[in-house]
Amino acid sequence: MGSSAGSVLSPDEEARYGARMLYELRRVDLVLEDPLIDDYILALGYRLVALSERPEQPFTFFVVRSDEINAFAAPGGYVGIHAGLMHTAESESEVAAVLAHEVAHVTQRHLVRAYESMQKATLPIALAMIGAVLASRNASGDGAEAAVIGGMGLLQQQAINFTRHNEYEADRIGIHTLAKAGFEPQAMADFFARMGRATRSNNSIEVPEFLRTHPVTASRITEAKNRVEAIRRDPTKVLEPAANEARFRLMRERAHVLTSNEPAKLADSYRRQLRQAEPGRAASLRYGLALSLLRSGQARAALGEFDTLLRDAPNELAFLIPRAEAQRLAGDAAGALARLETLAEIAPDHRAVLLAYAEALNATGDKAHGQRAMAALRPVLAKHGADPTTQAIFARACELAGEDARALEAHAEVALYTGRPYDAMEQLTRLLERPGIDYYQRARVEARIEELKPYMAELERQRIRKEDQEQRRG
Ligand SMILES: [Zn+2]
Structure with missing residues (x-):
């Protein structure tokens, strides 16, 4: 690699920078916050990670609320796939092929190598800007666009563009992961070829972003096909079909409608x-x-x-x-609540069920229901504490139950995970000044503030540097 140790990100830094990018995307409302789609894309992603070159590497998969045909990987194993790409895919294996390609960029540490050419201090700013750049592409007006031009767009390009060699390697390794996980390895070539045809046959269609960063060439498609032949000739590769096309088609339409x-x-x-x-x-x-x-x-x-x-x-x-939500909105709130209560008994570990149940309880505005919603959400919080949707529903339940201080804690978590860290810190600090918070809550809030201090210090440092740069440019 030939770099000095100081220029390479530590795994902790990678994880923090990747998380920050996700929070920034949420701040501009570009993450599809839906527990069913979330569970689906996580399961698909983890099936690939388990058979990748580095199954121990942590990954976070999420769907971007955008019609663009695109996907990307960020440090710390953060992989985003746009709803537009899901909608264009004709099979689950095609989506898996794109995910396997992005997973390979992470496992082969292409990102870290790409970043070595950048100044370490500019990297987090560049990552934070990914959100702004994506948001500007989605915005109809050009105001947002103008805001990110002026050097920052360029940083983002540097941050996510890989070398041709990296792309070749991600294809090669990705297709093996795809086959090992039981998906159709031919899907990678199929998807690339279809994208390439769509681009050539209709000049009025904008080139999908994924193709701009992943140019489809005849040799790339041929290589993918040859690899499929090689995999098929190898008798040790017993491919158990893993794709669930019926589920894929449902989740594809769900992502499309929610976007x-x-x-x-x-x-x-x-x-x-x-x-x-x-x-x-x-x-x-x-x-x-x-x-x-x-x-x-x-x-x-x-x-x-x-x-x-x-x-x-x-x-x-x-x-x-x-269906339960439709029932509630059609005027039968009691019936909807009863159905969700039954579902929560049948599927006590299912996040989407528990969140819907808690929301239905909250919607009644009843104090006892607030307490029940709090209890129902505790196991979800234990597993998905970093999920702003869960925290927001929990906060509402706490308010109904009369647990105002606990509600404020949850609101602070929502602020943190949706890209408003200064709000989060202020809320936690104010919470400590409230009369009557108990010993345990005080200890918990103080510990959380300590935990966030290095993160805040880092933001503070980077903000100063960013301002420095702007001054120099001006
Ligand atoms: Zn790539």
Whole structure:
């Protein structure tokens, strides 16, 4: 590698910088915060990581709320995949192929090597800017765009562009991981080829971002195909099919609907598609229809579509959870709560079920329900404490239950995980001044403040450096 030890990031620094990038993306509302999609993409990602070159490396997978066809990896094993890429994929193996490629960038430490050419001090700023850059591409106006031009966009480019050799290696290693995990290895070549064709055949379509950073060449597709042949000839590679196409199609439509800004229009489009759908595609299109009806305020119509779906799959949680929400919004809050309570008993470890149950309890505004919601969320918090959605629902439950100080703690966590660390620190500090907080809570809050101090000091240092740079440029 030939670099001085000081220029390489420590694993701790990598993890902190990657986390900060995720928080920045949340601050600009670019992370799809949905427990069902979250669980899906985590399971898919971890299946690949377990068979990667470095299964011990921590990873965080998330879906970016954007129509762009893109995916990227950041330090600390943070891998983002855009809803637009999921929507373009025709099979679960194609999504897995892209994830396996990004996982390989991380396991082969391409990121760290790319960063060695950058000044260490500028790296966290560059990472923080990824959020702003993505947000500006999504924004319709050009105000946001202008804000990130002026050097920062360039930093971001440097931060995520790999060498051609890196890309070749990520393809090569990614495809082996893909095959070992039981996905269709041909999917990598298929996806690249389809993207390449779509780009060439229609010049009015913008080149997908993923292709800008991952140019598809004939040799790249040929190499992927040759590797598939080699894998197929090797008798030690017994491929247990792992792809679950039915689940993939549901989650693909779910990500599409939750990303859309025009759910009512989308509902019309799903209705049209449903009229001509082959039987195999009908369920996922009807799911898209039901969700877009729910999102556009047509709860009663959504309820009917969910009931149709449940006739063929009465235990599908991806149907049952939003169905309860539709029931509540259609005016039957008690019935919805009763159903979710039953689901929480049947699936006591299921995060999406417990969050929906707690939200339904909170919606009643009842103190005893707040207490029940707090109890229901404790196991979720223990496992997913760094999830702002869980913390926000927990905060509301605490308020209802009359536990105001505990609610403030949870609000501070929400602030931290959504890119507002100064707010978080201020809330925690003010909490200590409140009369009547008990010994345990004081100890917990003090410990949390101590934990966050190095992080805050780092932000403080980097802010000063950033201002320095701006002054020099001006
Ligand atoms: Zn790549």
